[in-house]
Amino acid sequence: MATAVAARGSRRHRLRYVAERRSVLATLLISPAVLFITALVGIPLALAVYLAFTNARAGSLTGKWVGLANFRTAWNDPIFRGSLWHTAEMTFISQAVVVVCAGLIAHALVHRFHGRWFLRFLILLPWAAPISLTVIGFLWFYDPQASIWNWFLIKLHLVSPLNKPNWLGTPHAAMASIITVQAWRTIPFATVIFLAGISSIPQEVNDASAIDGATGLKKFWYVSLPLQLPIALVAVLFGIIFTATDMVVPYILTNGGPFNSTQMITTWAFTTGINSGNIGEGAAISLFLLPVLAFVAVGMLVFARKAEVT
């Protein structure tokens, strides 16, 4: 009806009614966002892919086309191959821990009880605090001389004071420390997502299971768990993408050391691209994050819809 009126009205009126049409208004409202995202995400992504095939160095956005040379160099470099493995190790172990812990905590926090607000505040701290700062806090936590963690271990007689472990200076211990910090900072976020999932189960389901006699562990296994699976998977996918593509934790804690034993794809790309100025190679290395991104994107497409997240 609005368009009928417009057809009869003057030109000025017609213009006003154009914005009434759903398609026009929708396009108007969405286009700034689409333009912005294309400019700041799409184009740099394409640029990153392009740079990976050139020998660009710091100070320029172009270089000679070198085909797959950067990829070949990277693949022949044992440090790079190590970084692939380390990234996978860090991601999967930390996220396995996160899923279990977050699931437990979410179930504990779902119902009201005295002190829930305060406990929730404490549990949220690792996620709320700026990540680069908390990682520095862990530099001190794991300090070779004054580590409070070693202090505890010594008090519990698990470690001798003469043989204090150097959590950031020994290859496997450093990896364990990074995995711990990644799990520590992700658990609150995963808990929140789990909480969202649990809360979205309608009360009717709970009532029905109570009527049918399903309680406690039985109810959890046959009723709650299947219903929460989609959002649990969303939490895992978020965790994977944020951990695998994270640079802050390994960069500040160990900067890839000791002896490149904790070098990740992200830190190695940063070192190669920015510190050594080898932009082409750095871009090639960072492109190895794309399979992770694709995997997570597909997973999200499948499960986020089921979990009503998008």
Next chain:
Amino acid sequence: MTLRRNLFSYGVAIPFAIVLAFPFVWMFVTSLKPEAQVYDPTKVWNFDPTLASYGFLFHHTDYVRWLENSAFVGVLVVLITLVIALPAGYALARLSGRVGRSMGVGIFLTYLVPPTLLFLPLSRVVAQYLHLSDRLWALVVVYPSFTVPFAIWLLMGFFKTIPQELEDAALVDGCTRLGSLVRIVFPISIPGILTVVIFTFSLVINEFVYAITFISSSANRTLPVGVPTDLIRGDLFNWPGIMGAILIPSIPLALIYNAFLNRFIAGFTGGAFR
């Protein structure tokens, strides 16, 4: 049954809360130690508390400058994000049907593209084409690239919880679509918008990769980069000062997160949570 449930809640929540929050307790304790006693093994828990480190932080470092820089970038980025994301979030939640759903998913996916993938080409773009090297404006321009998708996604969820009937009533009463958006929908979604503001701001405060790539001089750094790069000079770590620097933004942020958590969850699940 409630007793068993409460026992479970306390039995799980308390140990985890202790484990997750303990590093902050230790940070707080360290921040109160005089520098000379930090490495003293006899004075781990019984030391002479002092606020000297906080004084050092505020008077002898660029810490306040970094706080200001982060606040400056944060406020501007939040404004830009709202201007772009509010209309888009509304349009995607209401007006677009199937095309809209795919676009919504597409925008959600761009949030997953990591800065560690884009920082190299963006560093060159910022330096060569925008000439914004070492300027905070570089961050103001680049940060919306990840805050906008995140905000659109959250806002989509919030707008879906607002019943269509409200807008239809406004339309029947003679309001234009744009008018109903501005006069009916936005005022009701203020809690949701506030939540988006808070989490967007925290995304800005957390960002490290772009900040360390684009900004090089100490006075122009933002908070998450200034502390690791400038408070740690070679081998000299002023641990009490550093710990204080960490706690000052963290505690308020955690308090605010906790206060807005239920709304965040509501936006996240798009109204499935009631």
